[in-house]
Amino acid sequence: MSADIDGKSWDAEIIIFTSPSGHLIVNGFSDDGTAIKLVIDNYNGEGSYNFVPSDFNTFANWQDIDNSFFTYLAGSGVLEVTSDKEGEFGRQVSGTFNFTANNVNQGTITVNVTNGEFAADLLENQ
Template sequence: MKTIKKLTFLFFISLAIIACKSDDDGGDNPSNGEGSLTATVDGNSFESDPSLTQIQILNNGNVVAITGPKAQETIQFNINGYSGVGTYNMSPSNVASYGIVTDPNDPQGSAVAYVSISDGELNISEDTGSNMKGTFSFVGTNAEDPSDTVTVTNGAFNIDY
């Protein structure tokens, strides 16, 4: 349970950073890349904002963070022990999450994070060193209410970095 709470905290920090970036009127930051991240979330279409969708390579290439925000929603992956093209199963080290703010007037009080640490996978089919492509699916669980889940299917991404 501590792991889920820590991951939820990290998710909300990431969501706050993305929200701040979306308020920036300074134009595009070419170092952030651009791309697409699409999925079906509980039967509803999800398509990220291309200008905010990004991949970060951290810790000497061992960690990959993929973020695809859309208005008040975000799909995010954190892969530890990244070793290139391949399949990464969700685990305490490889985490997928879906977050939503249900009331934009109360972003803190209405934010819900659905985290997957066991039920899902991220398939990276191509990594050129400046672009990454792949597919994904996962079931995320609300850390505050384990009976509340979301199913993310038909996920695909193609992101420059």
């Protein structure tokens, strides 16, 4: 997983993809204590999914765990799943994303996540 966070390049060292009943969840964790989480409710495979601020089942967030655990929830944005198929090592999903997120403690502080890309294998035993 990679993205630009407020214009700065960001890469995840660990990517986890799960798909519990009707959901798609993709987490990316970086060594610097930051993370991106993408959650889609009513997941139906490849296609476009909008992040809706009032829907806590379909959302994206940016977390800065090492900096007072700041969490930013998407106020707007989109996840495009470009591939969801069986691969050599099981189910694989990939796509793109972008979102603008507001700090949950200080709503006037925002983070712009652009040029997001991910590709991950399914974590089994759900």
